Amino acid sequence: xxxxxxxxxxxxxxxxxxxxxxxxxxxxxxxxxxxxxxxxxxxxxxxxxxxxxxxxxxxxxxxxxxxxxxxxxxxxxxxxxxxxxxxxxxxxxxxxxxxxxxxxxxxxxxxxxxxxxxxxxxxxxxxxxxxxxxxxxxxxxx
Amino acid sequence: xxxxxxxxxxxxxxxxxxxxxxxxxxxxxxxxxxxxxxxxxxxxxxxxxxxxxxxxxxxxxxxxxxxxxxxxxxxxxxxxxxxxxxxxxxxxxxxxxxxxxxxxxxxxxxxxxxxxxxxxxxxxxxxxxxxxxxxxxxxxxxxxxxxxxxxxxxxxxxxxxxxxxxxxxxxxxxxxxxxxxxxxxxxxxxxxxxxxxxxxxxxxxxxxxxxxxxxxxxxxxxx
Numbered sequence: 001x002x003x004x005x006x007x008x009x010x011x012x013x014x015x016x017x018x019x020x021x022x023x024x025x026x027x028x029x030x031x032x033x034x035x036x037x038x039x040x041x042x043x044x045x046x047x048x049x050x051x052x053x054x055x056x057x058x059x060x061x062x063x064x065x066x067x068x069x070x071x072x073x074x075x076x077x078x079x080x081x082x083x084x085x086x087x088x089x090x091x092x093x094x095x096x097x098x099x100x101x102x103x104x105x106x107x108x109x110x111x112x113x114x115x116x117x118x119x120x121x122x123x124x125x126x127x128x129x130x131x132x133x134x135x136x137x138x139x140x141x142x
Numbered sequence: 143x144x145x146x147x148x149x150x151x152x153x154x155x156x157x158x159x160x161x162x163x164x165x166x167x168x169x170x171x172x173x174x175x176x177x178x179x180x181x182x183x184x185x186x187x188x189x190x191x192x193x194x195x196x197x198x199x200x201x202x203x204x205x206x207x208x209x210x211x212x213x214x215x216x217x218x219x220x221x222x223x224x225x226x227x228x229x230x231x232x233x234x235x236x237x238x239x240x241x242x243x244x245x246x247x248x249x250x251x252x253x254x255x256x257x258x259x260x261x262x263x264x265x266x267x268x269x270x271x272x273x274x275x276x277x278x279x280x281x282x283x284x285x286x287x288x289x290x291x292x293x294x295x296x297x298x299x300x301x302x303x304x305x306x307x308x309x310x311x312x313x314x315x316x317x318x319x320x321x322x323x324x325x326x327x328x329x330x331x332x333x334x335x336x337x338x339x340x341x342x343x344x345x346x347x348x349x350x351x352x353x354x355x356x357x358x359x360x361x362x363x364x365x
Binding site: 003135139 | 151152154163165167168176178179182186187
């Protein structure tokens with residue numbers, strides 16, 4: 001978790017703040033946490049830590065959300081190469097991928113996702129539906 | 143033409159992506175966290191633990207509501223207004239499970255402006271957390287267990303699913319004309335008071351090692 005925050009912030013104290021905020025958000029706020037040691041909870045923590053770090057980065061630099069996509073590298077991970085839906089989800093912009101994962105894998109409400117990503121609920125809802133349209137289009141083009 | 147993706151297919155694909163992301167994350171064993179971080183995490187753990195305890199208490203309080211539904215039948219049959227309001231509150235009753243929903247029309251006050259103006263001696267605010275619509279205030283004392291005050295608004299999203307547990311008999315009380323439930327737990331360090339303040343549009347929950355009178359003074363002092 002700390003490494004994810006450090007990749008965004010490059011500052012020990014800020015990264016600690018991001019991790020602490022993420023744990024608070026995850027274990028106190030989320031009604032969905034039933035088991036701590038499971039992939040869904042770990043994934044929720046990863047997404048939450050990264051977005052808390054981005055929030056801190058945004059506050060420190062006074063960047064807008066739009067500027068951040070260029071400034072901050074995406075998570076580095078090996079994309080599934082199934083040529084199908086999983087690969088298409090991996091290729092979504094990071095914010096849309098997070099929304100899809102939080103909604104589909106973690107089964108969070110749009111309002112809860114909005115809190116984690118520090119966005120408006122309506123924006124999250126719209127981005128989710130647009131992401132699904134993109135995914136459907138990518139399947140059609142196969 | 144719009145094509146929908148089957149939910150099951152989407153879920154499997156999302157799980158594949160999640161697993162790929164998790165597999166790519168390496169822990170860094172050389173990281174040493176600061177004292178401030180350790181304290182912050184300890185407080186998080188305390189609040190999370192208290193929250194679980196409190197939710198457990200609320201589960202037990204179902205017994206009271208189930209009892210109220212039965213014993214207030216006469217009252218409800220003669221008072222249409224009370225009946226309407228009561229059943230707006232309690233929508234579903236399934237034997238030992240109920241779902242509480244709060245009045246949609248109530249306009250809650252701004253929670254972040256509320257504070258407990260009275261506290262037992264030795265307690266001070268250790269943490270103030272926003273959990274969705276809920277505001278959680280954690281108070282610590284050097285000589286006693288922590289005290290947690292939770293403030294939640296009444297609105298259509300406030301929904302508490304409760305399972306009945308007959309082990310505890312909570313007491314229905316009135317605090318300054320407002321309905322409240324006091325739960326005298328077997329563990330004297332963990333009693334709970336829940337006040338339904340319709341005037342402010344909030345539910346106030348106090349959980350900690352206090353007497354009933356002290357808890358009443360606390361909720362009276364939330365302003």
